[in-house]
Structure formats: C-alpha cells, structure tokens
Amino acid sequence: MPSGPVIGSLGELLVEFVCEQKDGRNLVPAAYRGPFPSGAPGIFIDQAARCGARAVFAGAVGTDAFGTVIFDRLVGDGVSASLIRRVAGVPTGSAHVSYNSDGSRDFVFNMAHSAAAHFPKGDEAVRGFLSAGCQVLHVSGSALGDPAMRAAVFDVCTALHGAGVSLSIDPNIRTELVSDAGYLQxxxxxxxxxxxxxxxxxxxxxxxxxxxxxxxxASLSARHIALKRGDKGAVLKSGGTITGLPAARVTVIDPTGAGDCFCGTVVTLLAAGMAAPDALARGVAAGALAVSALGPMEGNATLSTIEAALAGA
Structure with missing residues (x-):
C-alpha cells in the first residue's frame, strides 16, 4: 500500500476514441482508435496513484465492456474502488476527439446522460473521502459543464473544504461543455x-x-499556483517564489491528458512535502511522457519512470 498523501478526485470517467484522420472535426467517416480510459479527473487520479498517492476517486461507469476498461485500469494502478460505482442500465461515458493540423482538437462528449453523471454525491461522497483520510481533493473544470454535475461537485468541495481538506482545481475550460454562465462562476x-x-x-x-x-x-490566496504552458513548459509559484521550466523536447503523439498528468504529479509531490522546484521538474517530465503515447491515459508514468526520464535528460 502506498504511504504517500491521500489524494481524492471526483467527476467524469469516460472511454475515449481518437480519430486517425486529421481535420475531420468528427464530421466525416473515419477510423477511430480506442477505447482508451479517460476523463480528466480520472487521468489525474491515475497519475497521482502512480506517483505514490493513496488515491480515492468518486466516479461511475456502466456495467458494459467500456466500464470494465476504465475500472480495471484505475484499480490496477492503485486507485481505491470504494467510491467507484458500476451502474446498470446506462452506458459508460465517452468522448470522441479529432485532431486538426493547427494543433486544435474537436471533442464530442457523452457525459451528462451517461453513467459518468452517476458518481457518488452529497453525504455519501463526503463521508467516503473523510473516512479515507483525504488531504487534498482535486477538481477538473471538465466536470462542471452540466448544471446538475456542477452543483454536486461544488457541494462536495465546499463540505470538504469546511472539514479542513485542501482543494485543488485545474480550470480545464472546455467550450464544448459550457452550457450556461454558472460554469465560469x-x-x-x-x-x-x-x-x-x-x-x-x-x-x-x-x-x-x-x-x-x-x-x-498575486490576486489568489492559493499556496501553490502552476501555469501549464504546453510546449513552452510550466511556471510554479509556491511560498511567494516563482520557478519556471521549459518543456522537454519530445515527439508529440497525443497531447490529451498531458495537463492532467502534470497536475497529478505536482499536487501529489507537493502534498508529500517535496520542494516546489523538484515537484515542478517532475510534473514537466510527466507531461512530456504523457504526450509520447496515443491515448489520454496511456502515457501516465510511475515516479520511477519519471525519475529515469529526468536522469536521461
């Protein structure tokens, strides 16, 4: 059993299909690769577990084959199954992504009307996280597009914050999911x-x-503020000190999930007491490893793999 900090997250669990043809924008017949385990908070918690966190996730998948793909990956990588539901009668959530020549991406999500929306909520989730000893709860903005999901996530966050649990947020703003003004609020x-x-x-x-x-x-009260800059690297402000690092030079196969891997690594290592510059270096390395594999969770890496990448840089 890992001895690291107890890190929690909640929200959507999805399978993802990646279009093999660029510039189709999910509008033309084409071959897709998948199913890959996905969902931004799911990628985050899987990476946290691989970095030594005692990881707890409140989510839901269907009882179909796609649900098994996700469940087996998370549990196999060390995420607790205590708050992951298997829901009969609704399909596992999904995302289809099509890449464009300019580097942009087009997504089609099936989230709010899938099993993804049936994650544990309210007192059940709060009790589950507290009984697990959760020290940090991470939220991705991707879970906030649907008003009902948003309200449930916010209620759990405010309750845990009131109980002394630290919160972590990746705004991860997806225009495809913005349905009303309450999202950004x-x-x-x-x-x-x-x-x-x-x-x-x-x-x-x-x-x-x-x-x-x-x-x-400077306008935020957060203890740790990181800016993810893609191929320009990242910046971390911690304790008033700002540290910046360039990105590693890698061949980009699939950028989806790189930011979630960065967050899972940095949050876990900072919560474990690692110095901010060292946590940042490992977060940047994790992001570089993530983009080197096809599939949003296929490039997630253990801390030993990250250390080996840094040693070989």
Missing amino acids: TVRALIALSDYVLPSDADAALLWPDTTFADWS
Missing part, C-alpha cells in the same frame, strides 16, 4: 477556495485576460 468560486490552482495558458487568458502571471497569481 463555479470555476471562479472554486479557485477562491483552493490551495492548488493549475490553469493552462488558455484558461488564464480567459479567466484573467491581458494580465501577467505575476499579477493574476
């Missing part, structure tokens, strides 16, 4: 409560337009 409210805030460049441009990292990070 909830993202901002969770940022205000969080000890770990980990936006991407695109998130930051939307949340704090025309503002430098130094300025917008």
